[in-house]
Amino acid sequence: MSRSVIAALASGALFGLGLAISGMTDRLVVLGFLDLYGDFNPQLAFVLAGAVMVTALAFRFVLRLPRPRIAAEFRLPVETKVDRPLLFGAAIFGVGWGLIGFCPGPALVGLAGGLQDAMIFVPAMLAGSFAHYLVERRGKIGAE
Amino acid sequence: MQSWAHGILGGALIGLSATLLLWSIGRIAGISGIVNGLASAPRSDRAWRAAFLVGLMAAGAVTMQFLPYAPARPQSASTPILLLAGLLVGFGTRMGNGCTSGHGVCGLGRLSWRSLAAVMTFMLAAIATVFIIRHVTVTLP
Numbered sequence: 001m002s003r004s005v006i007a008a009l010a011s012g013a014l015f016g017l018g019l020a021i022s023g024m025t026d027r028l029v030v031l032g033f034l035d036l037y038g039d040f041n042p043q044l045a046f047v048l049a050g051a052v053m054v055t056a057l058a059f060r061f062v063l064r065l066p067r068p069r070i071a072a073e074f075r076l077p078v079e080t081k082v083d084r085p086l087l088f089g090a091a092i093f094g095v096g097w098g099l100i101g102f103c104p105g106p107a108l109v110g111l112a113g114g115l116q117d118a119m120i121f122v123p124a125m126l127a128g129s130f131a132h133y134l135v136e137r138r139g140k141i142g143a144e
Numbered sequence: 145m146q147s148w149a150h151g152i153l154g155g156a157l158i159g160l161s162a163t164l165l166l167w168s169i170g171r172i173a174g175i176s177g178i179v180n181g182l183a184s185a186p187r188s189d190r191a192w193r194a195a196f197l198v199g200l201m202a203a204g205a206v207t208m209q210f211l212p213y214a215p216a217r218p219q220s221a222s223t224p225i226l227l228l229a230g231l232l233v234g235f236g237t238r239m240g241n242g243c244t245s246g247h248g249v250c251g252l253g254r255l256s257w258r259s260l261a262a263v264m265t266f267m268l269a270a271i272a273t274v275f276i277i278r279h280v281t282v283t284l285p
Contacts, residue, residue, distance in 0.1 A: 019204055
């Protein structure tokens, strides 16, 4: 195994550990956070705060390095403007997230952990992503 | 029931994960982006994605087995709603270039306005959806 594969494996494992410990694989905990006017559960705010405290601090130092440890360059998103696909996409994602309480990470962990909800949700999620790929490809062909 | 301390600890581990990925191979730990690239990225760009997802799913699944507050396994939502939600999450995260991890954990960590706009939008859309489902009762005449 190459060093970059080992680094990615370790990073993924930390992420999965964090999602499970924080309770984010339980979609009802997530729905509790989104339910401001009902049985509100603040757990997701603690998780996001814990994560962003680390990244906001650590990313500043990491991005000052000339290059990553095992790769030629940092590959950051180049797009900076807030455009319609971003907002429409985020809104569509939000509706799906609010319907069930799964976002991609917890859904994948739930699938591996044997949650039956995730076994139905994840294939549909992959199909939705593929559907967007098809729509976009068709749009590009039409625009030429 | 997990406490707020589990939330902070788990969140910090997620932040460390994103930091490790950026520091080592210079990539953003956005789950939806990593999944999407598995099929569409150049062949040389796929191995780390597969490794990340294997680590994520294996470590998450094993940890879940030892937690006193792990979620129940039997199906708890209707199949059509699960399918609809999955389709919307897959379509929307690809269209918006990110989900809770890419825009939330990493984008906010980079102080990206674009990611902040995405996070506010999907949070508001999700809160509105939950509100309608749980608190709006439709009375037919």
